[in-house]
Amino acid sequence: MERRAQTIEDLLRELEETRQQLYEAEETIEAIRTGQVDALVVHSEGVHQLYTLQSADHAYRVFIEKMSEGAITLNESGLVLYANTQFATMIGHPLSGIIGLPFRNFLTPESHPAYDELFSASWSTDVKAEVELLGTGSRVPVQLSSTALELIEGISLCVIITDLTAQKNVRQQLEHSNRELDQLNKSLEASNHDLQQFASVASHDLQEPLRKIQIFTNILSNSCLHKLNADETRYLNKVTASASRMKELIRDVLNYSKLSASEERFTRTDLDVIVKELLEDLELMITERGARISNAGLPSVDANPGQMRQVFQNLLSNALKFSRPGIAPEIRITGRKLLHPGFDSVEHPEGPYCLISIQDNGIGFDEKYIYKIFSLFERLHTKEHYEGTGIGLAITKKIVDKHRGLIQVHSTEGVGTCFEIILPVLQPEKKPA
Incomplete structure (x- = not known):
């Protein structure tokens, strides 16, 4: 019984040591990823070995981790050698579930042809393509911008991944607004046409009864003016003046409507x-x-x-x-x-x-x-x-x-x-x- 208890204590101690080593390994990996260290000292079989990290890689890692866009590095087989934290956030997966897997796995099936074409062409020229990522319960429209780079481990494909969700939403809203504006313009053109037609017809139709008013008021003025008292004469003059203003108003409205339709x-x-x-x-x-x-x-x-x-x-x-x-x-x-x-x-x-x-x-x-x-x-x-x-x-x-x-x-x-x-x-x- 005592021996068994000792065995359990040993196992628990070994488990704690393993956890501590795992924690240190994770911290080391994160330090390497974020560029916090330039060299590592590894103790193995009683010997200490120094491993230095390239300074260019150091700056590169810091820059990539600070980016607001996703970034990955692919080998010639399309496997993910490196991914920054932003890309992991975009697809909702931990980094441990990304490294070593084909990048193709994180794309929608409809995006595979566009990606395959980009992957094939990127080794000889810079290429861009729009695809969709398989996020957690959603699809994320993105733009891939790829270029081949000579790294220490050989030629790799570096891909910048830009989230197009906001742009797509703005584009859809703009297209919707343009459709509404186009419809409003058509309605306005139709209304303007109807208004011009109305103004033209109304102006022409009003001229005939107005002409009769002027004719008969002139007849009254010429034949009955000496028979009218002061108030009646004033009233008749007001009718004549109002008819003249009405004629001028009709003429101006007609000119305005013609001007709107004019295309000389x-x-x-x-x-x-x-x-x-x-x-x-x-x-x-x-x-x-x-x-x-x-x-x-x-x-x-x-x-x-x-x-x-x-x-x-x-x-x-x-x-x-x-x-x-x-x-x-x-x-x-x-x-x-x-x-x-x-x-x-x-x-x-x-x-x-x-x-x-x-x-x-x-x-x-x-x-x-x-x-x-x-x-x-x-x-x-x-x-x-x-x-x-x-x-x-x-x-x-x-x-x-x-x-x-x-x-x-x-x-x-x-x-x-x-x-x-x-x-x-x-x-x-x-x-x-």
Whole structure:
């Protein structure tokens, strides 16, 4: 019995010594793996032997262990000679369950052909391929980047393994968003088309009853005006004025809808000629207001002449209309070439962009309303004081946008307003969007 107890004690002591040796071996392996040691002293059969580790291998091991990507080394048979901790984490296996096994075992069957092709080609050139790892209960999309290196033990294949899960998720979300955006664009195009059709049809259909209203009010004015009292005459004048404003509004809405659907090609257009012709057309209004207009000369650009005429007509008409009482309007029109499409760009005589400025000394407005003036049907002044539909500047901006240009405005109440437009001198061959 005593002998048996001694035997058990011996076995327990030997077991503890084995555990201690195993623990020391594991610590040594980890120290080698992480580059904490450069040499080992091994005691065997009464003799101490020194084994040194290559300094290059030391730096390599430290670097590989610190990587956020997986890294493995394969021999010519495809067996895993080395794997870093990150790779073990990616597949959910301990390092002891990886070393010495074929790397192919850790790939999905569908990935085998791509891996086999990479493995075969990597010995002569650097290769990349996307495959799937067999993780713990999941598949991990990864990219393999392999290259052959001459190590101490011979030629080995070094493979960097990059987890593509986040990239795949982002790509899927992006594709989903693109599909939704494409669907929204199609719906928007359909809505815009329907809206343009409605605006065009409604404008045409409204013109006929409006024409009749104007005809009959004119008949009443001519035949019954002397029979009407003061209030009745005032009411009839209001009907006539309202009909005129309605006609102008219908015309502007129709022009705006046509502008949205327009796809005219650009032609070489002399802006200076357009302004001179327009000033001739506005001669009566200019004379009535006693306006002084100076034109320093504008360049020629690729544009739609009719639309450019509409832009200048809207801006010049506004400059004449919104003048200060008792002060003659003064309007300065200037143009210069720019190197870049920016309002602070450097001027250059051969620049590919032109800046057009229309400056007046009118009533101006508070710049806090700048965001409103280019919106459809927006007005900063009541129609009782100033005529208009509130569409002119919206049309102006849309035309400038169709010409791939920019427009901005500066204004000071009681001082005046300056509109600035940047247009490319040359337009692309394709039709404007």
